[in-house]
Amino acid sequence: MNACMVLFMQSGFALIEAGAVRAKNVTNILIKNLLDACEYSSYSYANRFIGHKHFFLSYPDYKSPSLDNYPVRVFHGGSFYGEFFFNFVFAATATTIISGALAERVEFGAYLVYGIIASGFIQPVTVHWAWSNGWLVYPPESLKLPPAVWYRDYAGGGNVHAVGGIAALVSCIFIGPRLGRFSAKTGEKVHIPGHSTPLTCLGAFILFIGFLSMVLGHGQSVALGVTNLTLGGAASGLTSMVIVNLEPKVVDWWKYTIMKTNRSRVIKPKTFWSFLVLVDATLAGMVSMCAGCDVLEPWGAVIIGIIVGFAFYYVEHFLIHMKVDDPVGSVAVHLVGGVIGVLLAPVFAKKEHEYSWIHWKGCDYDCVSDSVNSTCLYSTSFAGDASEGKRALHPNWQNGDCLYTPFHQFAWQLVGILAILSWTIVCCIPLFFLLWKLRVLRVDADTEVRGIDIAYHGEPAYPIAAQGHGWDNEGEFSVSNLTDGKTGGGRRDVKALINPHEAESWEGMNPEAGLVALAIAYREKYYKNPYANGICNGMEATIVPTLVLSTEF
Structure with missing residues (x-):
C-alpha cells in the first residue's frame, strides 16, 4: 500500500x-x-x-x-x-x-x-x-x-x-x-x-x-x-x-x-x-x-x-x-x-x-595505540567500584585502540x-x-x-478547438456576425473551426448570417444525407459537428 x-x-x-x-x-x-x-x-x-x-x-x-x-x-x-x-x-x-x-x-x-x-x-x-x-x-x-x-x-x-x-x-x-x-x-x-x-x-x-x-x-x-x-x-x-x-x-x-x-x-x-x-x-x-x-x-x-x-x-x-x-x-x-x-x-x-556525533562523550581514557597499558583497557564507569577491582572492558576500546x-x-x-x-x-x-x-x-x-x-x-495539452463556448455574458447564444479575421473583432471565420478540410461544403452560404445560423445551415447541408462521405453502411446516423462559436484573440 x-x-x-x-x-x-x-x-x-x-x-x-x-x-x-x-x-x-x-x-x-x-x-x-x-x-x-x-x-x-x-x-x-x-x-x-x-x-x-x-x-x-x-x-x-x-x-x-x-x-x-x-x-x-x-x-x-x-x-x-x-x-x-x-x-x-x-x-x-x-x-x-x-x-x-x-x-x-x-x-x-x-x-x-x-x-x-x-x-x-x-x-x-x-x-x-x-x-x-x-x-x-x-x-x-x-x-x-x-x-x-x-x-x-x-x-x-x-x-x-x-x-x-x-x-x-x-x-x-x-x-x-x-x-x-x-x-x-x-x-x-x-x-x-x-x-x-x-x-x-x-x-x-x-x-x-x-x-x-x-x-x-x-x-x-x-x-x-x-x-x-x-x-x-x-x-x-x-x-x-x-x-x-x-x-x-x-x-x-x-x-x-x-x-x-x-x-x-x-x-x-x-x-x-x-x-x-x-x-x-x-x-x-x-x-x-x-x-x-x-x-x-x-x-x-x-x-x-x-x-x-x-x-x-x-x-x-x-x-x-x-x-x-x-x-x-x-x-x-x-x-x-x-x-x-x-x-x-x-x-x-x-x-x-x-x-551519534552530538551525543558522543568519547572514550573514558585518552590513550594512544603505541602506549598501551592496562588502565586504558578498562573503565570504572561500567562495573562497580574501582577500589574493589571490579572493572569492565569499555565497549569503545579494544587492544588499546578506540574502537569506535x-x-x-x-x-x-x-x-x-x-x-x-x-x-x-x-x-x-x-x-x-x-x-x-x-x-x-x-x-x-x-x-x-x-x-x-x-x-x-500530435496531442496538445490544451487544443485550441477545445477552448471557448457559445454563450454570451447573459447566458444567451452569441449571434455576432462573422468577420473574415482581418476587418476587426478578432474573430476567425467559423469555417476554420468546423471541418476545415471540406471547404466546398461552404459554397453558397452567407457569411454575414451569424455564427449560429451559419452553423445550422452547414449542418443541414453537409449532414442532410446520412450516407455522405461513406460514413454509414446501411445505418441511419445523426452527426452533430463540434462547434467553437466564439474564439477571441
Whole structure:
C-alpha cells in the first residue's frame, strides 16, 4: 500500500513539471513521467540487477556460510513480488528527476535512451551497494572498520535523490539552456514563466504525501520518521522564504549605506513572497530527511532543514550564474538535499545510536595505540567500584585502540555518497556526450520555439478547438456576425473551426448570417444525407459537428 503511494509521486512530479513549463510542452512532460515507470517494469528487475548474486562489488548470497557472522542490516529476504514493486517505485522516482531538468528542449528518443539505462543499470547498482549485500553495507574487512560502521540511508537520500540530481546536473550541462533563457547581449537571466501555478501546487502536495509514504513503508521508527520529514521540510521552506526577502535588503544596505553610495539614484529591487521557491525549498528539506529521518533528533531535523534552505537558495543562484538552465530546480532540490542529508544523518542522530556525533562523550581514557597499558583497557564507569577491582572492558576500546567514534561513521557516509555520485557521473558523461555528439540530444530550434507537443505527439495539452463556448455574458447564444479575421473583432471565420478540410461544403452560404445560423445551415447541408462521405453502411446516423462559436484573440 505504501509503495502505491510512493508510485503516486510520479503524478506529483508530472504535475509540478507540467505547471512549471509552457503550455506547448505539457504533453511531452506527462508522457516522459509515465514512461519512466514502464521502462523499469519491462527491463530492470527482469535482468535481476537488484539482489543478484555476486553482482557488482557485492558479498555472496545471504545463505552463504561466509556471512553467518554478519548482522542483518537492510531489508531483504521478503516477498519477491513485494521487493520488486518497492524497488520499482524508487527507480521510477530516481529516473524521473531528470525529466524536469531537461524540460522543453530534450529529444524524446534521447530521453528514452537515458531512461532505459538509468532505471536498468545506473540506479539499481547504487541500490545494490546501499540497500542489499553490497560493499557499502558490508565494508571490506581490509579496511578494519568497527562492526557498527556501515552506510546508512533509510529512504534513498543518496541512491535515489542524489543519483537523480547529479544526473540532472550532467544532462543540463550537455544540453544547454532553453532558447531565450539568457540574454544574448548581457547574459542576464530572462524569466520564462510556467503556464500553471495551481498544477505545481497540486503536484507539490502529492509529493509531500509520497515522501511521508516512503517512511511509512518501513517498519521501524515510523512516528519519528514522519515527524522529522515534516520538520525538515518546513524549516527549509521557511528559511528560503526569509532569504528571498531579506537578502536584497541586506545587500542594498551594505552597498548603499556602508559604502556611502548616492542612494537617491538607487532603484532597489522589489522582493516577493515566491510560492515556487517555497515549494522547491520544502521539497529539498524533505529530501534531506530521507537518509536519517528514522534516527534524527527532531531539533536536529530542524537544523538540517535550515542548512538545506540556505544551500538550496544559493546553489540555485550559482547555477544561474553558470548559465545552467534547470526549469524545475531538480539539481538544487535533489542533489543538494540528498548529499547534505546523507552526511548529516550521523551528526544529529539520537542518543541511543552509538554513532551519534552530538551525543558522543568519547572514550573514558585518552590513550594512544603505541602506549598501551592496562588502565586504558578498562573503565570504572561500567562495573562497580574501582577500589574493589571490579572493572569492565569499555565497549569503545579494544587492544588499546578506540574502537569506535562517530568520525568513522561520518567518514563512511562520505565515502558512500562520493562513490554513488562518482558512479552516476561516470555513466552519465559518456552517455550524454555520445547523444550530444550525434546531435540527437536536443530538438531543433523550430520545434523548441513552436512546442514539442504537436511536433512529437500530435496531442496538445490544451487544443485550441477545445477552448471557448457559445454563450454570451447573459447566458444567451452569441449571434455576432462573422468577420473574415482581418476587418476587426478578432474573430476567425467559423469555417476554420468546423471541418476545415471540406471547404466546398461552404459554397453558397452567407457569411454575414451569424455564427449560429451559419452553423445550422452547414449542418443541414453537409449532414442532410446520412450516407455522405461513406460514413454509414446501411445505418441511419445523426452527426452533430463540434462547434467553437466564439474564439477571441
